[in-house]
Amino acid sequence: MTTVLDLTAIDPRRRDLVGGKAAGLAALIGLGERVPDGFCVTTWAHRDGEVPEREVLAAYARLGGGPVAVRSSATAEDLPDASFAGQQDTFLGVSGAEDLLKAVRACRDSLHSDRATAYREAAGIAHGDAHMAVVVQRMVDAEVAGVLFTANPLTGTRGQSVVDAAPGPGTAVVDGTTTADHYVLDDTPPTGHGCLTPARLAELRETGERLRDALGAEQDIEWAYDRDGTLWLLQARPITTLFPLPAPSTHPGTRLYVEFGHVQGMLRPATPMGMATLKNILAGMLAAFGLTAPVVDIGGRLYGDLTDAMRDPAMRRRLVGLMAVDFGPRAQAVVEHMLDDPRFAPLSATRRRGAAALAAGPRAAAGILGALARPAAARTRVFDELERLRREPVTDPPTTAELLDLVAEDSSRVDPIVWPVVSGLVASAALTPLLKGIATDEEIATVLSGMPHNVTLQMDLALWEVARAAAPHRDLLIDTPPHELAAAHLAGGLPDLGLDAFLDRYGVRSAAEVDVGVPRWSEDPAPVFAALAGYLRVTDPGQAPDRRFHRAAARAEAMLAELSERARRARPVRGRIAAFFLRRARELAGLREA
Structure with a gap:
């Protein structure tokens, strides 16, 4: 011992x-x-x-x-x-x-x-x-001491080292009780100031890189220089706060990754089943746009590798427009900025790969143009397909592996739904460039509010009706924590609130529901009870969800008519195109929630 x-x-x-x-x-x-x-x-x-x-x-x-x-x-x-x-x-x-x-x-x-x-x-x-x-x-009789991070702990940048230093033994640096001299080191020669010379900064950076390579991870290192100028190492441990890097790519050079999950409200890492199915679904949808963008797992979150698309002469400009459809103007501006980065310069070899990826283009064009031409028929196809999937009997597979195979197989059957949904996104994204100088962003947003044919809005209105019917039980639903109400409901211990019919229809939904591995409301209805309590607190009839929806829809229709007329007066031909897309956005954009 x-x-x-x-x-x-x-x-x-x-x-x-x-x-x-x-x-x-x-x-x-x-x-x-x-x-x-x-x-x-x-x-x-x-x-x-x-x-x-x-x-x-x-x-x-x-x-x-x-x-x-x-x-x-x-x-x-x-x-x-x-x-x-x-x-x-x-x-x-x-x-x-x-x-x-x-x-x-x-x-x-x-x-x-x-x-x-x-x-x-x-x-x-x-x-x-x-x-x-x-x-x-x-x-160590320290002249100066401090900490060295071999990667920037604030930005996550692996190409930078960060040093905090102060005269004396360094405890004040570690516990934060003094204002330390702060240095951010990169590949440029260090500039000395404060308590560290350029030579000592260079020695610290070199030491950190040596330890990082030897220990196989970015390091948080405590160090001290004694009165003779000798560097002593007092501790080294892995940095635990860095977001993980993607797995090494088989292709050389810098890669460009875009995170997908936040667009669908996935604020937490994906579950294993969600990651497996979403990789397949997203890869298929991107391929339909002619994008060869592998979907990868980085830190439990979904990222698309857009590098090949950025280097494809036929795709790079198109990619900028596609970013606006779902990711918004900030992501679009970043991707547009990266077009001028020499690391993503177009490659001729990529062009041949891009041509193969664009083989799906005619099918995508036919699906989108067909929906734009006949929006009512497109909506009918979407909701008929959803109802068919809902009614189709499912036999529980005996093993987890067979369940995963079933989910992966079903995920490939959403094609009849995809193109009408995409057409609504395309119509919405087209409004800003078509109405530039004619309409403000707020006016365009008004047209896209109170959207019809939106299953989530329909669900919210259905829950409002449940809340109105449950008014006699208002105190119970407001004063009891949602998780207790959920447990009582699942145990059959609540009065009839009219919630069973709602959950029969919408119990397959949940927050971050695109991840098929998260619990559904039928399994944990606590969020539904929280929403019910919120509805029951509405005392102003004018703030009732159904009235607010109808007001928003009326404002949207009025704004649509005003912008259509304004656009025709300003630019007759372009104005007629803008009016067409304004109307199609109202008719199709709500399908996104399908």
């Missing part, structure tokens, strides 16, 4: 024995880096309860006595996804046997401090899985 180990004798893999900080220091020593001499009071000693005083003082004597740093080294510390930075105690400049033993005990006790306990709970780490070791190292 080992209770005290010299740092040079530690196996970096024995985090269970020496904790995260000591394991990290042992790894630095193994790489040949300059680390202050010291020893570790292991977790075995912590499990035995008492501090092994004789062994600790013998190790302290081998260091030659004098001032030392006493630092916590918990087993749940300096993990790739949880740093525990500042959560447990450190004592600097400790001298003498009595003060050393007191500091070791205080470090061990800090494992159970309120802040460390709360951090473990937030990180999902069981308290029983955490044990404490203690590192004791010779103090």
Whole structure:
């Protein structure tokens, strides 16, 4: 049973024995880096309860006595996804046997401090899985000290290193009690100011890059320069706050990724089933536009790799317009700006690949033009197909793999719905350029409000009718938390509120519903009860959802007529085209919610 180990004798893999900080220091020593001499009071000693005083003082004597740093080294510390930075105690400049033993005990006790306990709970780490070791190292008489991040922790930029430094031992930099000198380093020669010279900044950057490459991850490094100008490394741990990089591409050069999930209200990472199905659906829809844009999982979120489309002479300008359809003017402006970036210059080889991708173009054109020509027929096809899918019997597959196959197969059957929906998006996106100088953004937005043929608006109005019928139970629905109402409803413990028919129709829906792996309202109706409570708080008849919808629809129709007339007067030919797209936007854009 080992209770005290010299740092040079530690196996970096024995985090269970020496904790995260000591394991990290042992790894630095193994790489040949300059680390202050010291020893570790292991977790075995912590499990035995008492501090092994004789062994600790013998190790302290081998260091030659004098001032030392006493630092916590918990087993749940300096993990790739949880740093525990500042959560447990450190004592600097400790001298003498009595003060050393007191500091070791205080470090061990800090494992159970309120802040460390709360951090473990937030990180999902069981308290029983955490044990404490203690590192004791010779103090560095620091002229200047601080922290080095091998990637910019604020922007996530991997090509930058960030240094914060201050004169003295560096504790004020780590705990944030002083205004440190701040440096952002990139490939340009560093400019010295404050407490660090250009030579020391260059040395720090080089050291960080060396450690990052050797340890296989971006690093958060504590360091100090002593009075002789020697650089000492006091700690290195992975940076835990960086958003993950995409998997390495098989193609060389810089890649351009656009996140898709937020467009559909996916504010959290996708579930595994949602990720699997959405990859297939989005890849198919992008291919229909002639885009070869692989859909990839980065940090549990959906990204499209638009690099090949950006480098395709036939697609790059078209891509700018497509961004406006769903991503809005900011994303459109960014992509347009990137057209001038030499890293995304058009390639002739990409043109041949793009021509193959555009093979789906005629089908897309036929679907969109057909819907624009006959919007009523297009709407009928959409809702007939939805009803057919709704009524089609589904047999529960016996295995998860077969369920995934079924969902993937069904996701390929949405083609009859896609083109009428896309035609509405195209008509809406066409309004801003067609009405430039004629209508404001607010006027165009008015035309697109109170939209007919919108299943979500129809659902909201249906829930309003449920709320009106449930008025006798108003106090129950307002005063009871939604999750309690949901549990009572599923258990059959609520009075008849008329909610069953609503859930029969709309229970397949949910927030972020495009992710098929999230719970549906039929499984967890708490959000429905929250919405009901909100409706029941409406006391002004003029604010009733049905009246607000009808007012918005009336304003939209009036604005449509006004803009159509205004556009014809300003530009007769273009004005007639604008009037056509204004009307088609009203007739088709609501299908998006299908």
